[in-house]
Amino acid sequence: MALDLVKNRKVRKLILWDIQIELLEEFADELRKSFRNIDIITMHVNLAKPEEIYANAEIVKSKHGDVEVLINNAGIVTGSYFMDSLDERNELTMRVNCFAHMYMIKAFAPAMIEKNKGSICGIVSVASYISSPGLADYSASKFACRGFLEGLNGELKQMGKSGVKITCVCPSHINTELFKGFDQMGNVTIEPEYVAYETLNAIENGKELVILPSYLSPLPISKGAWEFLGNLGFPNLDGSNPLKQWDGKVADKVFNKMGSKL
Numbered sequence: 574m575a576l577d578l579v580k581n582r583k584v585r586k587l588i589l590w591d592i593q594i595e596l597l598e599e600f601a602d603e604l605r606k607s608f609r610n611i612d613i614i615t616m617h618v619n620l621a622k623p624e625e626i627y628a629n630a631e632i633v634k635s636k637h638g639d640v641e642v643l644i645n646n647a648g649i650v651t652g653s654y655f656m657d658s659l660d661e662r663n664e665l666t667m668r669v670n671c672f673a674h675m676y677m678i679k680a681f682a683p684a685m686i687e688k689n690k691g692s693i694c695g696i697v698s699v700a701s702y703i704s705s706p707g708l709a710d711y712s713a714s715k716f717a718c719r720g721f722l723e724g725l726n727g728e729l730k731q732m733g734k735s736g737v738k739i740t741c742v743c744p745s746h747i748n749t750e751l752f753k754g755f756d757q758m759g760n761v762t763i764e765p766e767y768v769a770y771e772t773l774n775a776i777e778n779g780k781e782l783v784i785l786p787s788y789l790s791p792l793p794i795s796k797g798a799w800e801f802l803g804n805l806g807f808p809n810l811d812g813s814n815p816l817k818q819w820d821g822k823v824a825d826k827v828f829n830k831m832g833s834k835l
């Protein structure tokens with residue numbers, strides 16, 4: 574599926590950043606076998622650190638030139654009830670899920686703005702509209718990120734730079750290891766391949782907001798209805814914990830790589 578996504582698109586170079594460099598290398602090797610004509614570069618970057626973002630962005634620009642499509646996908650979740658969570662993890666969540674988008678854009682968007690051409694995509698979440706018990710800090714980071722992208726989009730248009738497109742993607746629960754065991758009443762689970770497919774289509778078509786699955790698109794205008802349902806105890810406001818069965822091992826591993834002490 575990942576291969577189908579790249580096929581027929583004029584991708585010449587793919588620069589992939591992640592803090593889990595071993596996993597990234599494995600993925601890149603898989604891609605290299607199928608795409609001998611695409612230059613695939615991997616870089617170890619801790620997106621929780623602005624100085625690493627800026628330093629590595631300079632390396633990318635000097636070695637490979639301007640970035641045409643920027644996709645900010647990295648994300649992390651503490652998975653704890655807020656009052657039980659660690660300040661350090663709350664902060665890392667805000668840094669990765671929101672501030673990293675800001676600094677990545679500051680680092681790579683100037684060339685796009687100058688040419689009035691380019692695409693920026695943020696993988697955000699339905700949790701940027703609706704929060705749940707256990708996701709308070711995660712939702713805060715996603716609400717903030719969506720607000721940031723919306724504001725920046727307006728600024729670019731005001732500056733006459735509507736050739737720089739911003740796409741905000743808000744998926745519901747995705748079947749990945751990060752949220753393994755997540756279980757919420759009324760929850761909709763989608764596959765990562767579907768999210769990737771819809772994301773690339775949205776970027777190509779310059780769509781500003783994508784909510785997935787697409788039948789949840791009325792979400793921004795139906796927020797009142799959701800709050801009404803919330804007053805009736807749905808979803809999970811009845812005291813049940815959607816992360817009760819959550820397997821936090823993947824998030825723990827990534828937090829540890831960020832230097833989190835636990």
Ligand SMILES: NC(=O)c1ccc[n+]([C@@H]2O[C@H](COP(=O)([O-])OP(=O)(O)OC[C@H]3O[C@@H](n4cnc5c(N)ncnc54)[C@H](O)[C@@H]3O)[C@@H](O)[C@H]2O)c1
Pocket residue numbers: 590591592593618619620621622646647648649669696697698699743744745746747748749750751752765823827831
């Ligand atoms: N899985 C879901 O249910 C779900 C739902 C909606 C939105 N999202 C969002 O989708 C995006 C992808 O999540 P996923 O579910 O595919 O999880 P994932 O764990 O497969 O992907 C997230 C990636 O971010 C990387 N990362 C985390 N912190 C980093 C850091 N400090 N520096 C560099 N890289 C870092 C991880 O190593 C990982 O490879 C995230 O932004 C997530 O919040 C996920």
